[in-house]
Amino acid sequence: MKASVHETYGPPEVMVLKEVKKPSPKEDEVLIKVHATTVTSGDCKVRRADPFAVRLFFGFKKPRIGILGSELSGEVEATGKDIKSFKKGDLVVGGTNTKLGANAEYVCIKEKGAIAIKPVNMTFEEAASVPFGATTALFFLRDKGHIRKGQKVLIYGASGSVGTYAVQLAKIFGTEVTAVCSGKNIELVKSLGADYAIDYTLEDFTDSAKFYDMIFDTVGKTSFAQCKRVMTEKGIYLATVAGVPQFAQMFSTSIRGGKKLISGLAPMHKKDLLFLNELIEAGKLKSVIDRSYPLDRMAEAHRYVETGHKRGNVVINVIRPDELAAVSD
Numbered sequence: 001m002k003a004s005v006h007e008t009y010g011p012p013e014v015m016v017l018k019e020v021k022k023p024s025p026k027e028d029e030v031l032i033k034v035h036a037t038t039v040t041s042g043d044c045k046v047r048r049a050d051p052f053a054v055r056l057f058f059g060f061k062k063p064r065i066g067i068l069g070s071e072l073s074g075e076v077e078a079t080g081k082d083i084k085s086f087k088k089g090d091l092v093v094g095g096t097n098t099k100l101g102a103n104a105e106y107v108c109i110k111e112k113g114a115i116a117i118k119p120v121n122m123t124f125e126e127a128a129s130v131p132f133g134a135t136t137a138l139f140f141l142r143d144k145g146h147i148r149k150g151q152k153v154l155i156y157g158a159s160g161s162v163g164t165y166a167v168q169l170a171k172i173f174g175t176e177v178t179a180v181c182s183g184k185n186i187e188l189v190k191s192l193g194a195d196y197a198i199d200y201t202l203e204d205f206t207d208s209a210k211f212y213d214m215i216f217d218t219v220g221k222t223s224f225a226q227c228k229r230v231m232t233e234k235g236i237y238l239a240t241v242a243g244v245p246q247f248a249q250m251f252s253t254s255i256r257g258g259k260k261l262i263s264g265l266a267p268m269h270k271k272d273l274l275f276l277n278e279l280i281e282a283g284k285l286k287s288v289i290d291r292s293y294p295l296d297r298m299a300e301a302h303r304y305v306e307t308g309h310k311r312g313n314v315v316i317n318v319i320r321p322d323e324l325a326a327v328s329d
Contacts, residue, residue: 003104004298004316005066009049012302017295020067022106027080029108030115032092034074034318036128037102039293039301040161041219043068046100047302057098069102069316070268071095071131073124083111091118093277095131095268103298105318114268119280126287129313131268133161134276134285137169137218139266140238145214149174152232154205154212157219158194159185162240164288164312166216167192172284178212180205185311188288206230214238219308224261231259239263288312294320 001022006014025031046068049055058064076090086092094107095114101107109115114135118127141147153170157163158179170177171193179194186197198205206222211232215222220241227237239261279285290311293301295318305314 001105002295003067004069004295006047006063006068007066008062009047009055011048012299012306014047015068015298015302017298020104023108025078025080025083025108026110027082028112029080029110030076030083030086030092031078031106031108032072032074032094032115033077034072034102034105034107035124036074037069037072037316037318038129038132038161039068039103039298039305039314039316040070040132041305042070042132043100043103044302044306065100067101067104069104070097070100071128071133072102072107073118073127074318077106080111085111086115091124092116093118093127093130093273095135095273097268103295103316105295112270114270114273116270116273116277119277121281121283122287125289125292125315125317128315129161129287129289130276130280131273133287133313134165134169135268135272136162136240136266137166138272138276139264140216140240140262141166141169141173141214144262144264145216145236145238147173147175147214151175151213152178152211153214153216154178154180155194156180156200156205156215156217156222158189158197159288159311160218161310161313162218164189164192165285166218167194168285170216172279175214178205178210182309188311192288211235217241224259228259233258235259237261240266289315291315292317 003020004015005018073093094109153175155166158167159181177194178196179189180198180200183199189197213232214236215227216238224237292315
Protein backbone atom coordinates (compact mmCIF):
# COMPACT_ATOMS: atom_id res chain seq x y z
CA MET A 1 0.00 0.00 0.00
CA LYS A 2 1.00 3.64 -0.38
CA ALA A 3 1.61 5.80 2.67
CA SER A 4 3.11 9.17 3.47
CA VAL A 5 6.21 8.33 5.49
CA HIS A 6 8.78 10.34 7.43
CA GLU A 7 11.94 8.43 8.32
CA THR A 8 13.60 11.40 10.04
CA TYR A 9 12.39 14.41 11.99
CA GLY A 10 12.51 17.71 10.17
CA PRO A 11 10.76 20.11 7.78
CA PRO A 12 7.73 19.20 5.62
CA GLU A 13 10.04 17.86 2.91
CA VAL A 14 10.82 14.76 5.02
CA MET A 15 7.32 13.51 4.14
CA VAL A 16 7.70 11.04 1.24
CA LEU A 17 5.14 8.83 -0.50
CA LYS A 18 6.32 5.24 -0.23
CA GLU A 19 5.13 1.70 -0.77
CA VAL A 20 4.85 -0.08 2.60
CA LYS A 21 3.41 -3.35 3.85
CA LYS A 22 -0.37 -3.43 4.03
CA PRO A 23 -1.55 -4.20 7.59
CA SER A 24 -3.59 -7.29 8.42
CA PRO A 25 -6.36 -7.08 11.03
CA LYS A 26 -5.95 -8.99 14.28
CA GLU A 27 -8.86 -10.96 15.70
CA ASP A 28 -10.36 -7.86 17.35
CA GLU A 29 -9.51 -5.36 14.60
CA VAL A 30 -11.13 -3.83 11.55
CA LEU A 31 -9.09 -3.15 8.41
CA ILE A 32 -10.18 0.15 6.85
CA LYS A 33 -9.54 1.33 3.31
CA VAL A 34 -8.88 5.01 3.99
CA HIS A 35 -10.74 7.46 1.77
CA ALA A 36 -9.84 10.69 3.56
CA THR A 37 -7.57 11.69 6.42
CA THR A 38 -6.18 14.99 7.73
CA VAL A 39 -3.11 16.96 8.70
CA THR A 40 -3.31 18.61 12.13
CA SER A 41 -0.98 20.88 14.08
CA GLY A 42 -0.24 17.82 16.23
CA ASP A 43 1.02 15.91 13.17
CA CYS A 44 3.36 18.80 12.38
CA LYS A 45 4.73 18.80 15.94
CA VAL A 46 5.48 15.09 15.78
CA ARG A 47 7.10 15.43 12.34
CA ARG A 48 9.54 18.10 13.53
CA ALA A 49 9.90 16.71 17.11
CA ASP A 50 8.86 20.04 18.60
CA PRO A 51 8.77 20.14 21.56
CA PHE A 52 11.75 17.86 22.16
CA ALA A 53 9.65 15.69 24.49
CA VAL A 54 7.97 14.29 21.36
CA ARG A 55 11.04 12.06 20.97
CA LEU A 56 10.29 10.36 24.30
CA PHE A 57 7.01 9.05 22.89
CA PHE A 58 7.74 8.60 19.18
CA GLY A 59 11.43 7.75 19.00
CA PHE A 60 14.54 9.51 20.26
CA LYS A 61 16.84 9.39 17.22
CA LYS A 62 14.26 8.75 14.52
CA PRO A 63 10.48 8.17 14.39
CA ARG A 64 9.29 4.77 15.58
CA ILE A 65 5.99 5.46 13.83
CA GLY A 66 6.81 6.66 10.34
CA ILE A 67 3.21 7.24 9.24
CA LEU A 68 1.43 10.24 10.73
CA GLY A 69 -2.31 10.99 10.91
CA SER A 70 -4.74 10.24 13.72
CA GLU A 71 -8.16 10.51 12.05
CA LEU A 72 -9.82 9.14 8.97
CA SER A 73 -12.94 8.11 7.17
CA GLY A 74 -13.24 5.13 4.86
CA GLU A 75 -14.67 1.71 4.13
CA VAL A 76 -14.26 -1.57 5.98
CA GLU A 77 -12.07 -3.81 3.84
CA ALA A 78 -11.84 -6.81 6.16
CA THR A 79 -12.55 -7.82 9.75
CA GLY A 80 -10.89 -10.04 12.34
CA LYS A 81 -12.69 -13.24 13.28
CA ASP A 82 -14.03 -11.82 16.56
CA ILE A 83 -15.62 -8.70 15.04
CA LYS A 84 -19.39 -8.49 15.56
CA SER A 85 -20.43 -4.85 14.99
CA PHE A 86 -18.80 -4.16 11.61
CA LYS A 87 -18.76 -5.91 8.25
CA LYS A 88 -16.99 -5.53 4.92
CA GLY A 89 -18.36 -2.52 3.04
CA ASP A 90 -19.41 -0.48 6.08
CA LEU A 91 -18.60 3.21 5.74
CA VAL A 92 -16.86 4.34 8.90
CA VAL A 93 -15.08 7.16 10.68
CA GLY A 94 -12.24 6.46 13.08
CA GLY A 95 -9.35 7.71 15.16
CA THR A 96 -6.03 6.02 15.90
CA ASN A 97 -5.01 8.09 18.95
CA THR A 98 -1.24 8.05 19.55
CA LYS A 99 -0.76 4.99 17.32
CA LEU A 100 -1.13 7.37 14.34
CA GLY A 101 -0.84 5.68 10.91
CA ALA A 102 -3.91 7.22 9.24
CA ASN A 103 -2.02 8.95 6.40
CA ALA A 104 -2.03 5.75 4.37
CA GLU A 105 -4.25 3.68 2.10
CA TYR A 106 -5.11 1.22 4.89
CA VAL A 107 -5.16 1.21 8.67
CA CYS A 108 -6.38 -1.15 11.41
CA ILE A 109 -8.48 -0.07 14.40
CA LYS A 110 -9.73 -2.24 17.26
CA GLU A 111 -13.48 -2.84 17.30
CA LYS A 112 -13.66 -1.35 20.82
CA GLY A 113 -11.56 1.61 19.73
CA ALA A 114 -12.56 4.97 18.26
CA ILE A 115 -14.54 3.74 15.28
CA ALA A 116 -18.17 4.30 14.31
CA ILE A 117 -20.40 4.27 11.25
CA LYS A 118 -19.92 7.45 9.20
CA PRO A 119 -22.71 10.03 9.58
CA VAL A 120 -25.01 9.68 6.58
CA ASN A 121 -25.15 13.43 5.96
CA MET A 122 -21.38 13.95 5.77
CA THR A 123 -18.95 13.43 2.92
CA PHE A 124 -15.79 11.43 3.58
CA GLU A 125 -13.83 14.69 3.61
CA GLU A 126 -16.14 16.23 6.21
CA ALA A 127 -16.22 13.10 8.38
CA ALA A 128 -12.43 12.67 8.41
CA SER A 129 -11.95 15.68 10.69
CA VAL A 130 -14.40 14.63 13.40
CA PRO A 131 -12.31 12.10 15.41
CA PHE A 132 -9.63 14.61 16.41
CA GLY A 133 -11.08 18.13 16.21
CA ALA A 134 -14.56 17.44 17.53
CA THR A 135 -13.57 14.92 20.21
CA THR A 136 -10.85 17.28 21.49
CA ALA A 137 -13.36 20.13 21.79
CA LEU A 138 -15.82 17.81 23.52
CA PHE A 139 -13.20 16.48 25.93
CA PHE A 140 -12.15 19.92 27.12
CA LEU A 141 -15.56 21.60 27.23
CA ARG A 142 -17.66 18.76 28.65
CA ASP A 143 -15.27 16.41 30.44
CA LYS A 144 -12.65 18.83 31.75
CA GLY A 145 -14.57 22.10 31.95
CA HIS A 146 -17.97 20.64 32.92
CA ILE A 147 -19.64 23.23 30.73
CA ARG A 148 -23.12 24.30 31.87
CA LYS A 149 -26.04 26.10 30.35
CA GLY A 150 -25.97 29.85 30.88
CA GLN A 151 -22.20 30.18 31.24
CA LYS A 152 -20.16 32.75 29.36
CA VAL A 153 -17.49 30.97 27.32
CA LEU A 154 -14.63 32.42 25.27
CA ILE A 155 -13.00 30.32 22.54
CA TYR A 156 -9.52 31.49 21.49
CA GLY A 157 -8.47 30.20 18.08
CA ALA A 158 -12.13 29.79 17.18
CA SER A 159 -11.56 29.38 13.45
CA GLY A 160 -9.22 26.39 13.65
CA SER A 161 -9.98 22.66 13.69
CA VAL A 162 -10.73 22.35 17.41
CA GLY A 163 -12.07 25.92 17.58
CA THR A 164 -14.78 25.56 14.94
CA TYR A 165 -16.14 22.50 16.71
CA ALA A 166 -15.77 24.16 20.13
CA VAL A 167 -17.90 27.14 19.09
CA GLN A 168 -20.68 24.84 17.91
CA LEU A 169 -20.55 22.52 20.92
CA ALA A 170 -20.51 25.41 23.39
CA LYS A 171 -23.70 26.71 21.77
CA ILE A 172 -25.26 23.24 21.82
CA PHE A 173 -24.58 23.14 25.56
CA GLY A 174 -26.50 26.39 25.95
CA THR A 175 -23.75 28.92 26.67
CA GLU A 176 -23.03 32.44 25.48
CA VAL A 177 -20.03 32.18 23.17
CA THR A 178 -17.39 34.78 22.39
CA ALA A 179 -15.09 33.69 19.56
CA VAL A 180 -11.59 35.12 19.12
CA CYS A 181 -9.98 34.86 15.68
CA SER A 182 -8.55 37.01 12.90
CA GLY A 183 -10.75 39.54 11.13
CA LYS A 184 -11.11 37.45 7.97
CA ASN A 185 -12.75 34.67 9.98
CA ILE A 186 -15.26 36.75 11.93
CA GLU A 187 -18.17 35.87 9.64
CA LEU A 188 -17.22 32.19 9.74
CA VAL A 189 -17.38 31.90 13.52
CA LYS A 190 -20.62 33.88 13.62
CA SER A 191 -22.10 31.46 11.08
CA LEU A 192 -21.18 28.63 13.47
CA GLY A 193 -23.22 30.25 16.25
CA ALA A 194 -20.85 32.60 18.09
CA ASP A 195 -22.77 35.34 19.90
CA TYR A 196 -19.81 37.71 19.80
CA ALA A 197 -16.60 37.72 17.78
CA ILE A 198 -13.33 39.53 18.53
CA ASP A 199 -10.58 40.23 16.00
CA TYR A 200 -7.41 39.59 18.02
CA THR A 201 -5.39 41.83 15.69
CA LEU A 202 -7.51 44.83 16.71
CA GLU A 203 -8.61 44.08 20.26
CA ASP A 204 -7.18 42.36 23.33
CA PHE A 205 -10.03 40.56 25.07
CA THR A 206 -8.11 40.61 28.37
CA ASP A 207 -8.47 44.42 28.44
CA SER A 208 -12.27 44.29 28.36
CA ALA A 209 -14.67 44.68 31.26
CA LYS A 210 -16.38 41.36 30.47
CA PHE A 211 -15.82 38.25 32.62
CA TYR A 212 -15.93 34.64 31.48
CA ASP A 213 -16.79 31.41 33.28
CA MET A 214 -14.59 29.49 30.87
CA ILE A 215 -11.75 30.44 28.53
CA PHE A 216 -10.72 27.73 26.09
CA ASP A 217 -7.41 28.37 24.29
CA THR A 218 -7.36 25.87 21.42
CA VAL A 219 -4.03 27.02 19.94
CA GLY A 220 -1.70 27.82 22.86
CA LYS A 221 -1.41 31.55 22.20
CA THR A 222 -2.55 32.88 25.59
CA SER A 223 -1.73 32.05 29.21
CA PHE A 224 -3.54 31.55 32.50
CA ALA A 225 -1.72 34.57 33.92
CA GLN A 226 -2.94 36.79 31.07
CA CYS A 227 -6.53 35.58 31.29
CA LYS A 228 -7.07 35.51 35.07
CA ARG A 229 -8.18 39.15 35.12
CA VAL A 230 -11.23 38.45 32.93
CA MET A 231 -12.22 35.14 34.56
CA THR A 232 -15.03 34.87 37.07
CA GLU A 233 -14.22 33.92 40.67
CA LYS A 234 -14.43 30.20 39.89
CA GLY A 235 -13.54 30.53 36.22
CA ILE A 236 -11.74 27.79 34.30
CA TYR A 237 -8.92 28.23 31.80
CA LEU A 238 -8.66 25.27 29.42
CA ALA A 239 -5.40 24.76 27.52
CA THR A 240 -4.92 22.27 24.71
CA VAL A 241 -1.20 23.12 24.64
CA ALA A 242 0.68 22.75 27.93
CA GLY A 243 4.29 22.44 29.04
CA VAL A 244 6.00 22.07 32.40
CA PRO A 245 5.03 25.57 33.64
CA GLN A 246 1.36 24.96 32.80
CA PHE A 247 1.32 21.58 34.56
CA ALA A 248 2.85 23.21 37.63
CA GLN A 249 0.08 25.82 37.55
CA MET A 250 -2.50 23.07 37.13
CA PHE A 251 -1.28 21.43 40.32
CA SER A 252 -1.21 24.65 42.30
CA THR A 253 -4.68 25.77 41.17
CA SER A 254 -6.15 22.31 41.79
CA ILE A 255 -5.36 22.39 45.51
CA ARG A 256 -6.94 25.73 46.19
CA GLY A 257 -10.31 27.25 45.45
CA GLY A 258 -11.01 29.88 42.84
CA LYS A 259 -9.78 30.12 39.28
CA LYS A 260 -8.28 26.98 37.75
CA LEU A 261 -6.05 25.98 34.86
CA ILE A 262 -6.89 22.62 33.30
CA SER A 263 -5.14 20.77 30.49
CA GLY A 264 -4.63 17.19 29.38
CA LEU A 265 -4.28 14.86 26.40
CA ALA A 266 -7.62 14.43 24.67
CA PRO A 267 -8.33 10.75 23.91
CA MET A 268 -10.56 9.45 21.12
CA HIS A 269 -13.36 7.14 22.27
CA LYS A 270 -16.11 5.27 20.45
CA LYS A 271 -18.78 6.64 22.79
CA ASP A 272 -17.77 10.20 21.93
CA LEU A 273 -17.91 9.51 18.19
CA LEU A 274 -21.40 8.07 18.63
CA PHE A 275 -22.46 11.14 20.63
CA LEU A 276 -21.07 13.46 17.95
CA ASN A 277 -22.69 11.42 15.18
CA GLU A 278 -26.10 12.06 16.73
CA LEU A 279 -25.46 15.81 16.70
CA ILE A 280 -24.18 15.68 13.12
CA GLU A 281 -27.13 13.68 11.81
CA ALA A 282 -29.51 16.05 13.62
CA GLY A 283 -27.93 18.94 11.69
CA LYS A 284 -26.50 20.57 14.83
CA LEU A 285 -22.79 20.07 14.13
CA LYS A 286 -20.79 20.42 10.93
CA SER A 287 -17.20 20.31 9.71
CA VAL A 288 -15.32 23.25 8.23
CA ILE A 289 -12.91 22.28 5.45
CA ASP A 290 -10.27 24.76 4.36
CA ARG A 291 -8.21 22.88 1.78
CA SER A 292 -7.83 19.37 0.40
CA TYR A 293 -4.67 17.74 -0.93
CA PRO A 294 -3.90 14.35 -2.49
CA LEU A 295 -1.68 11.95 -0.53
CA ASP A 296 1.37 12.71 -2.71
CA ARG A 297 1.24 16.41 -1.73
CA MET A 298 1.59 15.81 1.99
CA ALA A 299 4.59 18.15 2.37
CA GLU A 300 2.56 20.99 0.87
CA ALA A 301 -0.29 20.28 3.28
CA HIS A 302 2.11 20.35 6.24
CA ARG A 303 3.56 23.66 5.09
CA TYR A 304 0.11 25.19 4.92
CA VAL A 305 -0.95 23.92 8.36
CA GLU A 306 2.25 25.36 9.82
CA THR A 307 1.31 28.86 8.65
CA GLY A 308 -1.16 28.84 11.56
CA HIS A 309 -3.85 30.43 9.39
CA LYS A 310 -6.01 27.51 8.29
CA ARG A 311 -9.79 27.76 8.62
CA GLY A 312 -11.11 24.58 10.14
CA ASN A 313 -9.47 21.48 8.73
CA VAL A 314 -6.96 20.43 6.10
CA VAL A 315 -7.99 17.16 4.49
CA ILE A 316 -5.95 14.58 2.59
CA ASN A 317 -7.84 12.67 -0.11
CA VAL A 318 -6.30 9.22 -0.19
CA ILE A 319 -8.50 8.33 -3.14
CA ARG A 320 -9.63 10.83 -5.77
CA PRO A 321 -12.56 13.16 -4.97
CA ASP A 322 -14.63 11.72 -7.85
CA GLU A 323 -14.13 8.24 -6.38
CA LEU A 324 -15.14 9.58 -2.95
CA ALA A 325 -18.33 10.99 -4.42
CA ALA A 326 -19.13 7.69 -6.13
CA VAL A 327 -18.80 5.76 -2.86
CA SER A 328 -20.83 8.38 -0.95
CA ASP A 329 -23.64 8.04 -3.47
